[in-house]
Each structure stands twice: as C-alpha cells, then as structure tokens.
Amino acid sequence: MKAQYELTTPHSTLRVTTPGPGIVWITLNRPHRLNAIDRRLGAELCAELERRFADHATRVVVLTGEGRAFCAGDDLGAVEEHLRGDRTHSPVVGDTADPIYLRIIEMMVTARAPVITSINGFAAGAGAEIACAGDLRIAASTARIGSGLLRVAQAGSVAMLGRLVGPARATEIYLSGELLDADAAERAGIFGRVVPPAELEAVTLVEAERLARSATAAIGLFKELRERCVGQPVEMALRLQNSVHIRNNAEVADAREGAMAFLEKRDPHFVGR
Numbered sequence: 001m002k003a004q005y006e007l008t009t010p011h012s013t014l015r016v017t018t019p020g021p022g023i024v025w026i027t028l029n030r031p032h033r034l035n036a037i038d039r040r041l042g043a044e045l046c047a048e049l050e051r052r053f054a055d056h057a058t059r060v061v062v063l064t065g066e067g068r069a070f071c072a073g074d075d076l077g078a079v080e081e082h083l084r085g086d087r088t089h090s091p092v093v094g095d096t097a098d099p100i101y102l103r104i105i106e107m108m109v110t111a112r113a114p115v116i117t118s119i120n121g122f123a124a125g126a127g128a129e130i131a132c133a134g135d136l137r138i139a140a141s142t143a144r145i146g147s148g149l150l151r152v153a154q155a156g157s158v159a160m161l162g163r164l165v166g167p168a169r170a171t172e173i174y175l176s177g178e179l180l181d182a183d184a185a186e187r188a189g190i191f192g193r194v195v196p197p198a199e200l201e202a203v204t205l206v207e208a209e210r211l212a213r214s215a216t217a218a219i220g221l222f223k224e225l226r227e228r229c230v231g232q233p234v235e236m237a238l239r240l241q242n243s244v245h246i247r248n249n250a251e252v253a254d255a256r257e258g259a260m261a262f263l264e265k266r267d268p269h270f271v272g273r
Contacts, residue, residue, distance in 0.1 A: 013041035014048060015066065019205060022059030022212040022272065024052045031067030036075035037091045037126060042100030049104065053111040059212040059272050061111070062204055063134065064118035070143065073125025074099065076152070091126075101126035105160060108133045109227065112220025114211050118204040119191065122179055124148035125157060132160035132190060135223070136211075138204050139182050140197040145190055146179035163230075164190050215254040216272040221247060 015027040026048060028035035035041075052058045065071055074091045091100050108115045108130070117134030122144040131137060131145060139145075147157035155174075162170040165188050173180065185191045195203045211219070225244045229237040249255055253273040261268035 013044050016048060020209055020212060022057060022216075023062065023205075023208045024058050024060070025062045025064070025208075028063070028065045028071055031065075031069070033075055033077075034069035034072035034122075035065040035067070035127070036072040037101055038075040038077075038089045039087075039091055039100070040089070041075075042091050042104065046100060046103050046107070049107045049111075053107060053113060056272070058113050059214075059216045060114050060116065060208050061108075062116045062118055062208050063108075063130070064204070065120050067121065069121040069127070070117075070119045070123040070131055071127030072122070073127045073148070074101065099126065101130060104130060105133045110223070112223065113216055114219050114223075116204060116208055116211070118200060119143045119145065120197070120200060124179060125154075128157055129160040132164055135219075136193075136207060137191050138193045138195065138200065138207065139185065139191040140200045141182045141194050142197050143182045143185070143191070143194075144179035145185050146176070147174045148177065148179060150174060150177040161190070164188070213270065215252065215258060215268075215270045217252045217254060218248060221252065 013028070013030050015029045017025045017027075019025055026045070028041065028045070030036065030038075030041055037045075049061070052061060075089070077089075087095070092098060093100055093103060114135045115133070116136045116138060117131045119131050119137060119139040120143065121140070123131040124146060125148055128145050128147065147161070149156050157174055158167070158170045161173065165173070169188060180188065180190070182191060182194045186194045193203070221244050225241060228240050232240065254268070254270045257270060258268050
C-alpha cells in the first residue's frame with residue numbers, strides 16, 4: 001500500500017499513513033515484542049487516536065499490526081518490572097492503576113469515526129479486546145484470537161469479547177487458555193470476514209475507502225446509540241433510537257443529500273458532516 005503521507009517519527013512504536021482521503025492507517029510497530037503494549041506504545045497510540053478522532057477530516061481509522069502479531073496484549077516484561085516497583089515501562093496511565101488499553105478501547109468505541117481492526121496475526125489478552133473493539137473486524141486466515149490469560153493466572157478478556165460472542169462462549173474461550181483459529185473466530189462472530197494473508201491489506205483498504213465515502217456523521221450517531229442501548233429494556237431502547245433519528249435530521253447535513261440522491265436516482269455525495 002503506497003501512502004500519500006508518511007507521518008512516522010524515528011523510533012516510533014507506530015507507523016501512521018493516509019492511503020486515501022479521510023483514511024488514517026495506524027500500524028502497531030513493535031514486531032520484536034509482538035506489538036505488545038508498553039507505556040510508550042500505549043501513550044503514542046492514545047495520543048494519535050485522540051488527535052485523529054478530534055479531526056473532522058478523519059472519516060475512518062484502520063488499526064493493524066506489523067509482523068506476525070496484531071497485538072500480544074500487555075508487555076509482560078513491562079508488567080514484571082511494574083510488579084517489582086519500576087513503572088518506567090508499565091502499560092498504565094501515569095501513576096494510576098488504569099491500564100492504557102482501557103483508554104484505547106474507550107476511544108475506539110466512542111469515536112464518531114468508524115474503526116476497522118485489520119487483524120494480521122494473533123491477538124491475545126488486551127490485544128484481543130482491542131481487536132474486538134473494531135466496528136468492522138477483518139482478519140487474515142492465519143490470524144488467531146483469544147484470551148490466553150489463564151496461562152498467566154490472570155482474569156479478563158470478557159468486556160469486548162463477551163459483547164461479540166456472549167458470556168457463555170467468552171467463558172469457554174477463557175477457560176480453554178487457547179487461541180481460536182480464524183475459521184472458528186469467524187463462525188463465533190469475532191471476525192466479520194476472513195481473507196488470505198496476501199489480500200488482507202487490499203481488502204481492508206477497499207472497506208476503508210467505502211466507509212470514508214459514506215455518511216460518517218450518521219455512523220457516529222449510530223455508534224452513540226449502540227452504546228446507549230446496551231442493557232436497556234426495549235421500551236427505552238426504542239425511544240433512544242427515535243431521539244437519535246430526530247437528532248440525525250437536525251445535525252447531519254448529509255441526511256438531506258442522502259434523501260435527494262435517493263429521489264433523484266443518483267449516487268449520493270457525502271461530506272461526513
């Protein structure tokens with residue numbers, strides 16, 4: 001993929017490119033550590049996501065990994081240092097006990113722009129939760145995903161994974177201690193689409209280009225509605241949905257263009273507002 005702009009600074013843990021209008025492509029770039037999250041990677045990714053999501057020019061974000069892993073979760077070496085009292089590389093926010101991956105997922109889920117996770121290799125622990133936070137999840141046929149936390153005597157991998165497969169299946173995945181292969185993950189609904197590894201980048205880019213041309217302001221309202229409807233009784237969820245319909249007509253400029261294009265039997269030209 002040839003990027004229009006190369007935004008990487010030397011020795012960065014990320015590679016950031018813009019392969020098309022409105023598309024931000026972020027690659028986790030610690031392949032020697034399987035793209036595991038230490039303080040630097042986490043801080044750089046949080047800062048990049050915050051900046052990009054605040055920019056109205058961003059229509060879609062793609063998150064993927066360099067090398068054979070998407071993300072192996074928290075860097076266990078940095079976690080071990082943390083347990084010994086050295087927080088220099090710890091994957092937490094500042095002096096808090098708040099893991100950085102929580103902030104990453106919160107931004108992905110609540111962002112008004114859609115997020116595609118392009119899962120190039122294995123994803124475990126916090127990395128699996130980040131993969132599951134994508135609005136679209138496209139994976140290579142060689143990718144694997146799961147918890148793996150039981151092997152290191154940790155609990156977790158249920159908040160996002162459980163939203164996709166339900167609590168019972170998430171429990172089975174956790175208790176197995178193993179990673180699902182791509183076919184099993186697709187059958188479970190974790191991966192939305194599985195493609196040959198050589199086609200992953202191209203297929204992901206096609207989807208990113210499609211979303212970048214779409215009514216992304218409406219997508220943002222949909223994501224907000226999705227989060228507000230979780231756990232609500234049907235009566236409340238329906239009224240929340242109707243309130244968003246009303247806001248959509250008042251706030252989304254593309255709504256008029258969509259209606260006019262439909263009536264005039266032409267393709268719409270959306271600007272993401």
